[in-house]
Amino acid sequence: MKKFKNLSIMFVAMIVFMSSCAPSGDGGNSDELSLDYEKFTLDNGLDVVLHQDESDPIVAVSILVHVGSNREKPGRTGFAHFFEHMLFQRSENVPDGGFFKNINEWGGTFNGGTWTDGTIYYEVVPKDALEKVLWMESDRMGFFINAVSLASLEGEKPVVQNEKRQRVDNQPYGHTQSVILKAMYPEGHPYNWTVIGELEDLQNATLEDVKDFYEQWYGPNNATLVIAGDINKEEVKQMVDKYFGEIPSRGIDTPMDPQPVTLDETKTFYYEDNFAQLPELRMTYPTVEQYHPDQWALDVLGQILDDGKRAPLYKAIVEEAKVAPDVSTYNSSNELAGTFTVRVRANAGTDLDSVRTVINQTFSKFDKEGFDIKDLERIKAGLETNFYNGISSVLGKAFQLASYNEYAGDPGFIEKDIANIKAVTQDDVMRVFRKYILNKNHVVTNFVPKGAADLAMEGAAMADIKEEGINEYGQSEVIEEEGDFTIVKTESSFDRSKEPAFGEEPLVTPPAIWTAQTENGIDVYGVEANELPLVNFSMRIMGGHYLDNMDKVGVANLMTDIMMEGTANKTPEELEDAIGQLGANLNMFTADEYIQVSGNCLSRNFEATMELVQEILLEPRWDEKEFDRIINQTLQSIKQRETNPNSIATVVMDRKLYGENHILGHPSIGYEDHVSSITIDDLKNFYNNYFAPNVTNYHVAGNVTQERAIQALGRLRTEWGQKEITMPSYEVPPVPSEPEVYFVDVPNAKQSVIRIARLTVPSDDPAYNEIMVANDRLGDGSSGRLFQILREEKQYTYGAYSFPGRNSMTPGTFTAFSSVKSSTTKDALDTFKDVIGNYAETYTEEDLTKTKTSMIKENARNFETLFNLLGILHNISTYGLPQDYIDQEQKTVTSATIESIQATADEYFDLSNYIFVIVGDKATQYDQLRVDGPGDPVLVDKYGNEEGVM
Numbered sequence: 001m002k003k004f005k006n007l008s009i010m011f012v013a014m015i016v017f018m019s020s021c022a023p024s025g026d027g028g029n030s031d032e033l034s035l036d037y038e039k040f041t042l043d044n045g046l047d048v049v050l051h052q053d054e055s056d057p058i059v060a061v062s063i064l065v066h067v068g069s070n071r072e073k074p075g076r077t078g079f080a081h082f083f084e085h086m087l088f089q090r091s092e093n094v095p096d097g098g099f100f101k102n103i104n105e106w107g108g109t110f111n112g113g114t115w116t117d118g119t120i121y122y123e124v125v126p127k128d129a130l131e132k133v134l135w136m137e138s139d140r141m142g143f144f145i146n147a148v149s150l151a152s153l154e155g156e157k158p159v160v161q162n163e164k165r166q167r168v169d170n171q172p173y174g175h176t177q178s179v180i181l182k183a184m185y186p187e188g189h190p191y192n193w194t195v196i197g198e199l200e201d202l203q204n205a206t207l208e209d210v211k212d213f214y215e216q217w218y219g220p221n222n223a224t225l226v227i228a229g230d231i232n233k234e235e236v237k238q239m240v241d242k243y244f245g246e247i248p249s250r251g252i253d254t255p256m257d258p259q260p261v262t263l264d265e266t267k268t269f270y271y272e273d274n275f276a277q278l279p280e281l282r283m284t285y286p287t288v289e290q291y292h293p294d295q296w297a298l299d300v301l302g303q304i305l306d307d308g309k310r311a312p313l314y315k316a317i318v319e320e321a322k323v324a325p326d327v328s329t330y331n332s333s334n335e336l337a338g339t340f341t342v343r344v345r346a347n348a349g350t351d352l353d354s355v356r357t358v359i360n361q362t363f364s365k366f367d368k369e370g371f372d373i374k375d376l377e378r379i380k381a382g383l384e385t386n387f388y389n390g391i392s393s394v395l396g397k398a399f400q401l402a403s404y405n406e407y408a409g410d411p412g413f414i415e416k417d418i419a420n421i422k423a424v425t426q427d428d429v430m431r432v433f434r435k436y437i438l439n440k441n442h443v444v445t446n447f448v449p450k451g452a453a454d455l456a457m458e459g460a461a462m463a464d465i466k467e468e469g470i471n472e473y474g475q476s477e478v479i480e481e482e483g484d485f486t487i488v489k490t491e492s493s494f495d496r497s498k499e500p501a502f503g504e505e506p507l508v509t510p511p512a513i514w515t516a517q518t519e520n521g522i523d524v525y526g527v528e529a530n531e532l533p534l535v536n537f538s539m540r541i542m543g544g545h546y547l548d549n550m551d552k553v554g555v556a557n558l559m560t561d562i563m564m565e566g567t568a569n570k571t572p573e574e575l576e577d578a579i580g581q582l583g584a585n586l587n588m589f590t591a592d593e594y595i596q597v598s599g600n601c602l603s604r605n606f607e608a609t610m611e612l613v614q615e616i617l618l619e620p621r622w623d624e625k626e627f628d629r630i631i632n633q634t635l636q637s638i639k640q641r642e643t644n645p646n647s648i649a650t651v652v653m654d655r656k657l658y659g660e661n662h663i664l665g666h667p668s669i670g671y672e673d674h675v676s677s678i679t680i681d682d683l684k685n686f687y688n689n690y691f692a693p694n695v696t697n698y699h700v701a702g703n704v705t706q707e708r709a710i711q712a713l714g715r716l717r718t719e720w721g722q723k724e725i726t727m728p729s730y731e732v733p734p735v736p737s738e739p740e741v742y743f744v745d746v747p748n749a750k751q752s753v754i755r756i757a758r759l760t761v762p763s764d765d766p767a768y769n770e771i772m773v774a775n776d777r778l779g780d781g782s783s784g785r786l787f788q789i790l791r792e793e794k795q796y797t798y799g800a801y802s803f804p805g806r807n808s809m810t811p812g813t814f815t816a817f818s819s820v821k822s823s824t825t826k827d828a829l830d831t832f833k834d835v836i837g838n839y840a841e842t843y844t845e846e847d848l849t850k851t852k853t854s855m856i857k858e859n860a861r862n863f864e865t866l867f868n869l870l871g872i873l874h875n876i877s878t879y880g881l882p883q884d885y886i887d888q889e890q891k892t893v894t895s896a897t898i899e900s901i902q903a904t905a906d907e908y909f910d911l912s913n914y915i916f917v918i919v920g921d922k923a924t925q926y927d928q929l930r931v932d933g934p935g936d937p938v939l940v941d942k943y944g945n946e947e948g949v950m
Contacts, residue, residue, distance in 0.1 A: 037401055037411050038233060044249045045221025048240055049401045049411045051228035053394055055531050056864045057506030059130045059229030062122040062398035063137055064406050066224075067217035069197070070116050070190035070256065070336055076209060078160070078197015081114040083213050085156050087121070088112065092143040092489050093496040094136050096152075097792055100782040105850045106132065106502075107857025114195055117335035118406065124395050126860035127230045128503040134243045135500050141223070142247030143496065145214045149485045153207055158795035158821070162751070164196045166798050166819045169467065169750040172275040172643055173447050179463045180284050180339075183267045183443040189259060190336060198466075219250035224405045226398040230506070246493055258289040260337045263441035269463040270446035270456035274748050277639040279455045280345045281352045283359065285442040287331060287338040291408060296420045297428040298331035298340060298436065303379050304371050304429055305329040305342075308580070309573035312371065313342070316362040318629060323350050323358060325633030335407060340437060347632065348639055352446050353457050367438055370430055378580030380422060385583040385602055387418065388534050393865050467750075508860050511869055513876070513883050514706050518717045521694030525873040526709050527701045529866060533603045535702035536866040537709075539613070540594040540878060542695040545668035546727065546809060547686070552678055553663070554634065554670020559683040560588040560595055561630045566621035575612070584609045588616075590668055593809055594878065603703035610712040618715055620687060627680045634675050641669070645919045646819070648744055648942045649753045655944035656742060656915045657759055657813060662730040664810060671943075692723035697877035701869035732810055735759055735913040742915070742944065743929065743937040745922035752825040752920030756832060757815040758913050763806035763879040767904070769892040771804045771814060774904040776851040778802055778839055779816055783850070785835050786816060794831060796824040802836075808879045814908060822921050826928040829918070833911055840905035848898055855893045862886060 038050045069080050090096040103110040108125030123133045168174040178194050185192040225244065227236055263286060288294050305313045306329040313327045324346045331340045344355050404413040445463070446456035489497075516524040545556050564587065566572040579586050584601035586609070597617070601609040641647040651667050658665035670678075693716065700709040710717075735758050761767045779786040779802025790800040800818035807813075816836060820828040862868060875881050882888065918929065918937065929937045940946050 047224040060394040060398040064402040068117040069195045077193040091139040104781040104783040131500040138243035163798040165750040216251040221249040222253040228398040229394040268444040268460040270460040271463040279448045283342040285340045290333040295333040297432040302330040381583040544594045557590040565626035567615045568619035645753045652944040699873040741937040744919040759811040777847045796828045840902040
């Protein structure tokens with residue numbers, strides 16, 4: 001399950017502003033909008049918030065329990081997060097693994113998350129499954145504890161341990177937060193430990209701990225239930241009363257008082273990180289708790305210091321001193337206390353004392369000179385767009401309402417939140433800077449590569465970090481109680497063992513897609529959706545990395561970076577201002593087969609935003625100073641990629657799938673020697689040769705008509721000339737006739753990354769849909785066999801999945817993957833072979849029924865957001881699919897038989913045709929694989945090269 005560092009960070013990306021009436025076509029005025037929700041409280045203390053949204057036949061259910069890691073005790077750290085995991089197992093009336101299996105099979109999605117101050121559970125399902133979800137959620141809130149056995153407790157411990165290995169131990173800088181918290185907060189303070197806690201504490205958790213935690217914190221009186229979407233409020237109220245009303249109040253529901261801290265001195269630590277290639281400096285200052293009057297000014301300060309070309313730290317660190325490719329600053333105000341962080345991941349070999357000096361000098365200058373009011377205006381201008389961006393997601397609405405109700409005591413607090421942000425002044429920002437940051441004591445961490453302690457600041461003390469040994473915690477012995485474990489059922493006013501039936505099947509109405517072509521050959525695809533005053537759009541210029549020169553891989557990637565750095569008529573700073581003043585979001589990136597310009601703006605600013613797109617595409621600036629910065633930034637990214645086990649596995653797999661003579665056998669970001677040799681003329685040549693309207697697809701979704709969308713292309717219709725562009729032809733290697741196994745050594749890796757893949761068919765081939773249908777029960781989500789067996793049954797991993805990939809100019813891929821505990825590498829690989837290899841002969845009629853149910857019902861979620869709609873348009877244009885391709889996929893599902901699934905599995909899931917890549921600790925794992933693997937593994941380096949590795 002997800003682990004949220006804190007809820008406020010999660011909600012920054014999901015800020016929602018809900019309207020009680022449809023916005024006007026010109027975008028309306030945010031000041032005229034009001035919250036639309038209904039709140040009531042059951043007799044047992046459960047707060048219930050309803051939001052009705054009939055735009056799509058789906059509902060989101062969210063339960064926020066007011067208990068996070070701040071409610072734990074020393075010696076039992078990580079327990080709130082562990083308990084979240086436990087609640088996904090079973091309850092008195094929901095069978096083992098019910099959430100993992102049921103929600104996906106009902107066409108929905110689900111997850112949970114724990115952070116310092118709370119735990120949230122959520123589902124998004126077609127509306128006919130709402131009562132089923134309420135049945136399950138109420139059962140684990142009120143009827144859970146009698147279903148917990150010693151076996152289920154011990155069985156979940158390895159899963160959480162694997163999550164920690166994957167997210168902390170096997171990641172660069174993964175231990176930084178632990179060092180900061182222990183130094184920032186005194187022993188016993190609720191924020192002294194990380195959310196995921198210590199493995200030793202988790203290992204010692206007992207059944208009594210589980211029962212105490214449940215009784216103390218999981219009462220309905222300590223939670224908020226939100227239901228948002230296509231609902232009938234009166235019917236939902238009856239359901240809520242039926243399923244939750246009889247659960248008794250219990251435990252503690254009193255919020256904790258704030259516990260902000262101050263530091264008597266600045267504390268400085270260093271650590272040699274096994275996975276870091278670049279030295280990183282973090283400076284963390286104690287600030288204020290959530291909703292403290294100074295929070296909003298501190299939030300703005302974080303953006304003022306690092307966001308934009310005029311940002312003081314960006315100018316000093318990136319442009320002037322050139323000690324790092326970027327810098328980030330941010331305020332994190334949580335329920336009890338807050339912190340303000342400055343983070344710089346410096347260039348390779350940079351002494352962190354020099355970075356600290358630049359930061360201190362910049363702070364002194366900022367204290368004297370302040371900042372430009374335009375930056376404050378730009379930040380505020382983006383608020384309205386960001387508020388609206390969450391509206392098309394019912395889950396975003398549910399999150400927001402739950403958070404404000406539980407922590408501010410008012411689901412409608414967003415109105416005050418917005419007003420407080422808008423009220424921030426220049427004087428406010430400078431005041432909190434001087435009060436909390438300038439010359440104030442703080443915690444400094446220096447994380448440097450192994451063997452590079454000399455890069456850490458002088459006088460730094462070595463951080464006390466306990467790293468798990470590779471075989472320190474063996475697989476948990478699943479211990480059953482003596483005799484058969486029997487669940488003692490709690491009395492209820494109705495038979496809770498009976499799963500509710502589906503409600504009335506929702507009517508799914510696919511969007512009306514319009515198409516056109518401009519005089520100069522731009523293919524245009526659009527969907528008009530007027531619920532919100534927003535427009536999402538993109539332009540895909542076909543080619544991308546596919547058109548890179550094999551001798552200079554990375555040109556396309558660099559070109560998309562440089563083209564966002566000003567235009568012929570605007571400096572990089574002026575372009576940034578122009579975008580910011582519109583409250584728009586614009587970005588550009590390179591993919592394997594295309595270059596994409598993406599945008600998001602208020603409908604009323606659509607034409608003005610598109611004028612900037614025209615300028616970017618037709619009048620590039622080719623700024624030499626920015627080019628030098630981007631080259632350096634890319635080189636640092638390449639260094640970081642070389643220590644990330646998942647990135648390594650991807651690079652090696654691509655090399656082995658496509659071969660060194662195919663451009664897709666090389667990473668789009670390039671190699672150090674290639675990138676270092678690229679000149680700005682190489683970028684100009686790529687632009688002149690391969691940018692043309694006749695290879696461009698333009699997509700628009702949102703509050704804009706077809707006529708407006710086409711007219712907004714402006715000069716891109718009239719001044720952009722066609723070119724004859726021929727896509728290169730590459731020979732695609734045949735699939736192997738026997739398994740190929742490759743091993744990459746990452747010394748002391750706590751997990752092994754396993755990737756298993758082969759080439760299949762282009763995505764417009766009918767077989768693509770057949771593979772997608774066949775994969776549903778194999779690896780498409782938590783109900784798939786890979787997840788169920790590798791995680792739930794054997795506890796080797798935090799998750800295991802498989803998926804078919806889409807390509808238009810080459811065959812697609814089919815990939816299965818996981819990250820497993822190092823000591824289980826061989827066993828996990830054997831399990832992959834068993835599950836995939838025997839899939840065809842073990843596929844059942846029940847599997848087929850569940851596939852048809854889930855894949856047909858999930859169609860209700862395909863059209864929910866503007867992002868979803870734009871994705872549909874992308875698939876149609878990029879992969880040459882018909883407008884009704886989703887209907888075609890559904891026909892493949894409905895016509896599938898056991899025999900057709902088995903035939904597809906026999907052809908495409910035959911492991912003799914697969915390539916295996918394992919990235920892990922050679923010293924402990926390699927020899928085991930040689931004894932009994934799918935084939936003797938070949939040692940390769942981080943780019944798949946065999947020479948000189950043995």
